[in-house]
Amino acid sequence: MRTQVAIIGAGPSGLLLGQLLTRAGIDNVILERRSAEYVLSRIRAGVLERGMVDLLHEAGAGERLAKLGLTHDGFTIAFDEASHRIDIAGLTGGKAVTVYGQTEVTADLMDARKRANGVTIYEAEDVTLHDFDGARPRVAFVQDGVAKELSCDFIAGCDGYHGVSRASAPAGVLKEFERVYPFGWLGVLVDTPPAAHELVYASGERGFALCSMRSPTRSRYYVQVPLDETIENWSDDRFFDELRRRVPAGVAANVKSGPSIEKSIAPLRSFVAEPMRFGRLFLAGDAAHIVPPTGAKGLNLAASDVRYLFDALREHYLDRSAAGLDAYSARALARVWKAERFSWWMTGLLHLFPGETPFDRRVRRAEFDYIAQSNHAASAVAENYVGLPY
Ligand code: APR
Numbered sequence: 001m002r003t004q005v006a007i008i009g010a011g012p013s014g015l016l017l018g019q020l021l022t023r024a025g026i027d028n029v030i031l032e033r034r035s036a037e038y039v040l041s042r043i044r045a046g047v048l049e050r051g052m053v054d055l056l057h058e059a060g061a062g063e064r065l066a067k068l069g070l071t072h073d074g075f076t077i078a079f080d081e082a083s084h085r086i087d088i089a090g091l092t093g094g095k096a097v098t099v100y101g102q103t104e105v106t107a108d109l110m111d112a113r114k115r116a117n118g119v120t121i122y123e124a125e126d127v128t129l130h131d132f133d134g135a136r137p138r139v140a141f142v143q144d145g146v147a148k149e150l151s152c153d154f155i156a157g158c159d160g161y162h163g164v165s166r167a168s169a170p171a172g173v174l175k176e177f178e179r180v181y182p183f184g185w186l187g188v189l190v191d192t193p194p195a196a197h198e199l200v201y202a203s204g205e206r207g208f209a210l211c212s213m214r215s216p217t218r219s220r221y222y223v224q225v226p227l228d229e230t231i232e233n234w235s236d237d238r239f240f241d242e243l244r245r246r247v248p249a250g251v252a253a254n255v256k257s258g259p260s261i262e263k264s265i266a267p268l269r270s271f272v273a274e275p276m277r278f279g280r281l282f283l284a285g286d287a288a289h290i291v292p293p294t295g296a297k298g299l300n301l302a303a304s305d306v307r308y309l310f311d312a313l314r315e316h317y318l319d320r321s322a323a324g325l326d327a328y329s330a331r332a333l334a335r336v337w338k339a340e341r342f343s344w345w346m347t348g349l350l351h352l353f354p355g356e357t358p359f360d361r362r363v364r365r366a367e368f369d370y371i372a373q374s375n376h377a378a379s380a381v382a383e384n385y386v387g388l389p390y
């Protein structure tokens with residue numbers, strides 16, 4: 001088999017890149033380890049920056065988003081008894097974010113790829129990357145028990161944190177930067193109306209909680225839990241009782257419990273791998289970086305990586321220029337690190353850290369008070385939350 005760009009992974013990064021390449025007439029094949037059903041079963045965050053919204057429309061996958069996406073021009077941060085609304089639109093000259101589940105993004109991209117007759121090989125096993133330090137990279141894999149090989153011009157490693165692409169980087173070249181947080185997020189999806197019209201990030205003496213949503217009839221809630229927690233310890237009743245104790249009373253009164261349709265615990269980690277390019281292998285999305293979900297940046301960083309990588313590949317094929325490819329890693333990392341900082345900062349502001357001293361807590365409260373009382377401080381939060389320029 002031969003293609004121009006071999007994409008490893010059919011998550012949002014791989015599907016978005018594949019769709020953009022196909023629409024630009026650049027041949028590509030996606031190799032995905034799991035089934036399409038499994039990929040769609042993964043519940044992830046749901047706040048899109050404008051850059052991601054624009055990319056989905058450019059990829060021909062924005063129709064449902066336009067109909068069902070919820071435009072949000074503010075969100076609330078609550079600290080103990082105090083609450084403060086971040087007026088995103090007012091502080092950023094009218095910008096907003098769109099609430100739309102990643103599962104929907106993935107489904108829309110899969111549909112668009114099918115309509116465009118894009119080639120995605122699901123359940124591709126034992127994917128290995130070869131010769132990407134030369135001009136003729138190739139990918140070996142097993143499909144239905146048969147060993148196969150895909151030769152290509154470039155490999156896009158869109159296979160997430162646990163993928164094979166970053167693991168294939170030459171020894172001694174990769175530098176990794178990581179911070180693992182001493183807690184996780186227990187998340188619940190429930191078919192009841194959201195407790196508030198906008199997102200509420202709450203921090204109190206019992207820990208962090210987040211009230212989010214997927215639609216006017218489907219809510220997404222999270223509470224911070226210790227790393228050693230298991231979902232077996234958390235009945236729906238216990239979850240909703242704890243959630244109500246961690247959010248402002250006015251919000252708690254509107255939390256409508258119901259049978260959870262998904263319940264899971266996610267660890268929190270900040271991670272960056274440098275560089276994001278190794279010869280003709282390029283990393284994008286979670287394959288290269290992870291952020292704690294507090295700043296809702298994971299999907300949006302995948303979007304900016306794909307923007308830069310797609311532009312660079314198009315420039316290579318259409319303009320015969322390597323400038324974009326040569327600049328990709330530094331350009332992507334510049335934006336990645338700013339989002340890593342914001343996500344780390346939001347996580348530090350809102351979570352109760354084990355061993356936190358009374359001094360630490362007072363400083364966190366002072367940070368909240370500063371944001372609530374200073375437009376300059378609130379503007380910094382707003383411009384990072386809506387997404388820094390590409
Ligand atoms: N071979 C083929 N496919 C693989 C391999 C492999 N060795 N390893 C992983 N994959 C697939 C996974 O099954 C998954 O479908 O690569 C895909 C990677 O998708 P994501 O992990 O979703 O990463 P990405 O597409 O970069 O999207 C980032 O997803 O995890 C969230 O919070 C994250 O919102 C962010 C977004």
Ligand code: PHB
Nearest residue numbers: 045046212293294295296
């Ligand atoms: C979500 O809706 O899942 C969500 C929203 C905002 C976040 C994290 C998760 O910061």
